[in-house]
Amino acid sequence: MAKPGGVNHHESKITDENGLRRTILVPVVQDLSRTKALPQQFIQRQPTAIATSAFTPAVIDMAGLRDGLDSSSRAVELQKLGREARDWGLFLIENHGLVLSDVEQSVRGFFELPFQEKKRSVGTYMSVDNLGYGRSYVKSEDQVLDWIDRLAMKVAPKAATDGLAVWPIKPPNFRWAMEKYAEGAREILDELLQALAEALSLDRRAFSQYFDHESSEINVRINYYPPSPNPASTLGITAHSDASSLTLLTQFESSNGLQIFKDDRWFTVQWPCNTLLVNIGDLMEIMSNGVLRSPWHRAATQSEVERFSVALFYNPPGGIEIEPMQDGICGGGGYRKVVAREYIENYHKVSPAPYKQPIMFAKEDE
Numbered sequence: 001m002a003k004p005g006g007v008n009h010h011e012s013k014i015t016d017e018n019g020l021r022r023t024i025l026v027p028v029v030q031d032l033s034r035t036k037a038l039p040q041q042f043i044q045r046q047p048t049a050i051a052t053s054a055f056t057p058a059v060i061d062m063a064g065l066r067d068g069l070d071s072s073s074r075a076v077e078l079q080k081l082g083r084e085a086r087d088w089g090l091f092l093i094e095n096h097g098l099v100l101s102d103v104e105q106s107v108r109g110f111f112e113l114p115f116q117e118k119k120r121s122v123g124t125y126m127s128v129d130n131l132g133y134g135r136s137y138v139k140s141e142d143q144v145l146d147w148i149d150r151l152a153m154k155v156a157p158k159a160a161t162d163g164l165a166v167w168p169i170k171p172p173n174f175r176w177a178m179e180k181y182a183e184g185a186r187e188i189l190d191e192l193l194q195a196l197a198e199a200l201s202l203d204r205r206a207f208s209q210y211f212d213h214e215s216s217e218i219n220v221r222i223n224y225y226p227p228s229p230n231p232a233s234t235l236g237i238t239a240h241s242d243a244s245s246l247t248l249l250t251q252f253e254s255s256n257g258l259q260i261f262k263d264d265r266w267f268t269v270q271w272p273c274n275t276l277l278v279n280i281g282d283l284m285e286i287m288s289n290g291v292l293r294s295p296w297h298r299a300a301t302q303s304e305v306e307r308f309s310v311a312l313f314y315n316p317p318g319g320i321e322i323e324p325m326q327d328g329i330c331g332g333g334g335y336r337k338v339v340a341r342e343y344i345e346n347y348h349k350v351s352p353a354p355y356k357q358p359i360m361f362a363k364e365d366e
């Protein structure tokens, strides 16, 4: 336990060069930020967080999309959706009906707890599948670390969470708020799976056929980026694509943290506060055989501002085999059939990874 005002440590398990499992201690970023300390292990080898351009994704009006299957407003939204999903792999949604205040209150309440309380509150499942309160993907002692503390949990299917102490006990309504949010999110993402297929002139069930209410998987990761002593030399999240089919991303205040890589440069994603962001994940890239591509993205840090984001990953049931589309427009991406769980396991094993490397696992000639 740290002295009052001191820095606590997360315990991360790594496998060292001799194949032995070891625990290494990683400072809690929330504590570092308070003391304005910036240890060497958080300093990127190249200055990073300077994005050259700003980008505001197209906003899809969910009310317009719901406006009757053959209505003109739906046609307009579908056209926008198809274009943005193909060009950028992400888009914003408005009129989504999701209320975020309970989630925000619970998340802020959790991170306000003292370190030991946070650990006690979450239970013991830290090292399972990168879940729990702590850090993701600490693989070696000389790795440059992200300026972040995280809380990650499985939300669905419910049975998958039974044996794990996955839910923070404090604040007391945390689980209720997150499950309510996830159910609302699932409805929206189901609609978007169908709309994306339609926007690409595919059978409406081309993507949604892999999902079902009982066993599709929802994982939630809460990213907390405390103020950084030097945003130009720290990163909140190292560049990656998401393993998911679709990711729903929420931030609590409008701030510029998310950056996306396109045409050889980084763009800061500008994101109005009444909207949520949806991005294509690797599993969707595989399903569409490369017609939709999962964007390579990262999170910058800021000097005076703390930022929270909530990433909700929507995946088919783990045992489902995904078969890349082979017809006219969807074909030629060179992807092979993959079992969702095998894809995700490999993704966790190889992350963090160089540009688009995890998805090579699903290429035909791998």
Ligand SMILES: O=C(O)CCC(=O)C(=O)O
Binding pocket: 221, 223, 237, 242, 249, 257, 258, 297, 298, 299, 308, 309, 311
């Ligand atoms: O904080 C953000 O905007 C990005 C989060 C993210 O990319 C993730 O959790 O996978």
Ligand SMILES: [Fe+2]
Binding pocket: 240, 241, 242, 297, 311
């Ligand atoms: Fe991400």
